[in-house]
Amino acid sequence: MDFKHDTLLPDLDPLDQLSPTQSVTPAKLSRKRKHSTYTEHNSDDDQHHDHDGFGPSRRQRPPGAKRACNQCRQQKLKCNVSEDPWRDCDRCTKHSLRCEITADFKRIGKRSQQAELEKTNRLLADQVQQLSRELAVYRSRGAEFELYKDYSHRAPIEHDPALTSGPQSMAQADESHDAALLLNLKQGHDISGPVGRAGPAIPQRKLGEVYLHPETIQQLWDEYYNNYHIFLPVLDPEVDTPDLIFDHSEFLFWTVIFIASRHFQQDATLLLRLLPAYKDMINETISRPPTNHFIVKALCLTCYWPPPVSSTTADMTFTWSGTMMKFAMQLGLHRPSHAMDFSRTRVQLREEDIHDRLKTWAICNLVAQNISTGYGQPPETVYDSTLTAIQPNGKYAHLHTRLEIEKLANKIAMEIYSTKQQGLAGMEENHINIRANIIAQELANINDIINPITHLYTAAVNVHLRLFVFFDDPASPPYQLNLNELYNAASEFLKATFNTGVSLQHMPNYIYQMMLAAAVALLKLLHSFFAEFVDREGGEDLFWETIKAIREMSVKTNDLPQRLAEVFAQMWQVDTERLESEVASNGTKSSDVPGASLTLKRRNRMSMSLVFDSIWRWKDEIDGKLRAEKLETAVQNPTSPQASQHRHSFSNGRRPSNMMDENTTLPGMTSFGGFGGLTLGGTNDLAYANSYEFFDPVGWYLDGLFESSGMGYGTA
Known part of the structure; x- marks a missing residue:
């Protein structure tokens, strides 16, 4: 309707005349003012309809109509800008704003909505493009798709927009139908039968x-x-569904997905695609405070099956373990029924919530103890009175047994290794052996289950x-008996890993670390005087079977399981050849002397000192001598027992005397323990005290950083 400047809208409905937005212009206002009033009103009305999306599009303004600047239109304020001649409005001048008028200006609310729609369109286009590529791959393989088989015989689907709307609706329906077919193809559905219309889209989950x-x-x-939950029952299979866990914590949801993708046969590349x-x-x-205990659950799982790394210097598992314990206490899990003492808001806990918090606290201690043992560090566990609520005949009986086992592991670290690392007198040595026997009996009682x-x-x-026997004095009376106990314990543990009924690929990181320690124990024992008293060939078979199992536990090329398995496989070959060379040259072996090949020079990583000491020795004496290529290349063509030409050529540790020539001995090879002390080369400015990596030699040696630091070995 075209309004005249000198009328008072006589044709308006009475209700419109009563509307507060349809005010009557006072008579004293000029014609120009009345025109401006009506124009502004109509403009505001048009904008209102346009924002809501229900009215027509914005009308074309008549020539000479007064307009507000962009800043005032954004804030919906009155504006006195002058266009001809141009003069900034008072508001823009006062606030030093840029005063301008543009024809395509849109308020920020509409622009953000438009940007969101454009982003959604891009995402959908990317998915369609990906599915189209997969469809082309299927077609290139010669697969035949009867997409419209018996399509003409189907009855029309009720309320189908393609049957009731115009050409545009038909085109949209066909596009959604094609998209549904592509999704069905991606999911592996059988689409050879009648094809119906797609239902509502199911939301996907996206990480990166x-x-x-x-x-x-x-x-x-x-x-x-099926494969991981049995080792660490953080979730409840009867309750914790993917959607429920996603609602509780996206971090926990993606942690479960990431762990399950480690050896996911349906998509072997999923782990590496999720990793970054x-x-x-x-x-x-x-990097921010925890919001609920589901984050702690996720950290428990992350520490138990950490992301793959190629060096211990890049391994954050021990750090995450400490963060896990601090988060748990920050949330008050160590006092599961008193959550309000650790929260700023009122918390109402149900009985099942309290039980879940208690279970999570128990699992935190299990994980922290396993991490400390596997990394040779003092434990960060808190075995407080709260854990006594987990009874052997209660709901969490399985956790009670595990807690009893890990409490003994904590006792071993505190009472055995912490004491032995400080050096002992003879009487104290006897006391330690008595304590070790008592703990062994307690373990045997638990193992009755x-x-x-x-x-x-x-x-x-x-x-x-x-493994504490490597800290013993070789001249002590129980020394050889303790060596025999270690051999039996290592053999029993390795056999237990092969007989759990669970694939070795799914074992947690802690079991892999203990398998590594047991394999190195066999390596040292079977190349020492002790080999005379055991079935050496049986132990050798067990060693190589363990090396093979550790390689199978690898989830990424050149990760730590692959690298360390290759390191100790090379060490086995070199030690075997060294001993044969000694026999061939003078008929004696350095390993005939008790303890000569069983001495540790690195004694500050508790039971894992054995592993770290052996890795230092591999780098100094073996790396680059047995095999010319770097370790990264060697893992692609791993050392195997068949590569040793002397396998099965010994009986009870005795070697033939004519296997190797004396000239074939490797330079610098000495007995297992007598390879000199660690010194700084010359006046090197790099001090160990200023570098944490001194305490983590695996990373230095496997990364080849030792040579670049300017440090080297000296001879004692």
Whole structure:
């Protein structure tokens, strides 16, 4: 309707005349003012309809109409800007704003909505493009798709917009139908039968650039519960569904997905595609205070199955373990029924919530103890009175048994290794041996429970205990008896790992570390005087079977399991050849002297001192001598027992005297323990006290950083 300047809208409805927005212009206002009033009103009305999306598009303003500047229109304020001649409005002048008028200006609310729609369109276009590529791959393989088989015989679907709307609706329906077919193809559905219209789209989960369809998520969830849950029951299979966990904590959800993808047969590349974004999620999570205990659960799982790394200097597991314990106490999990003491808001806990917090606190201590043992560090556990609520015949009986086992591991670290690392007198040595025998008896009592997983963890703690023999004085009376106990403990543990009924690929990182320690124990024992008293060939078979199992536990090329398995495989060959060379040259072996090849020079990593000491020796004496290529290349063509030409050529540790020529001995090779002391080369400015990496030699040696630092070995 075209309004005249000198009328008072006589044709308006009475209700419109009563509307506060349709005010009557006072008579004293000029014609220009009345025109401006009506114009501004109509303009505001048009904008209102345009924002809501229900009215027509914005009308074209008549020539000469007064307009507000962009800043005032954004704030919906009155504006006195002058266009001809141009003069900034008072508000823009006062606030030093840029006063301008543009024809395509849109308020920020509409622009943000438009940007969101454009982003959604881009994401959908990317998905369509990805599915189209997969469709082309299927077609290139010669697969035949009967997409429209019996399509003409189907009855029309009720309320189908393609049957009731115009050409535009038909085109949209066809596009959605094609998209549904592509999704079905990606999910592996049988589409040879009648094809119906697609239902509502199911939301996908996205981490980084990786999209996961609900069916894939369910497969990964089943993978986790079937293969990983048995080692660390953080979740409840009856309750914790993917959607529920995602609502509680996205970090916990993606942690379960990441762990399940370690050996996911349906998509072998999923782990590596998730790895960068998952690491970013970890760093983002631990950089801010925890919001609920589901974050602690996620950290428990992350520490138990950490992301793969190629060097211990890049391994953050021990750090995450400490963060996990601090987060748990910050949330008050060590006082599960008193959450309000650790919260700024009122918290109402149900009984099942209290039980879940208690279970999470118990699992935190299990994980922290395993991490400390596997990394040779003092434990950060808190075995307080709260854990006594977990009874052997209660709901969490399995956790009670595990807690008893790990409490003994803590006792071993505190009473055995912490004392032995300080040096002992003869009487104190006897006291330590008595304590070790008492703890061994307590382990044996726990092991009466017939459970493969319980037996596995009990055997692992027994290895942790028996490795203290490498700190003993070789002249002490129980020395050889303790060596025999270690050999039996290592053999029993390794056999237990092969008989759990669970694939070795799914074992947690702690079991892999203890398998490594047991294998190195066999390596040292079977190349010492002790080999005369045991079945050496049986021990050799067990060693190589363990090396093979550790390689199978690898989840990424050139990760630590692959690298360390190759390191100790090379050490076995070199030690075998060295001993044969000694026999061939003078008929004697340095290992005939008790303790000569069993001495440790690095004694500050508790039971793991054996592993770290051996890795230092490999770098100094073996790396580059047995095999010319670097370790990164050697893992691609791993050392195997068949590569040793002297395998099965000994009987009870005795070697033939004509196997090797004296000239074939490796330079610099000495007995297992007598390879000199660690000194600084010359006047090197790099001091160990200023570098934490001195305490982490695996990373230095495997990364080749030792030579670049300017340090080297001196001879004693």
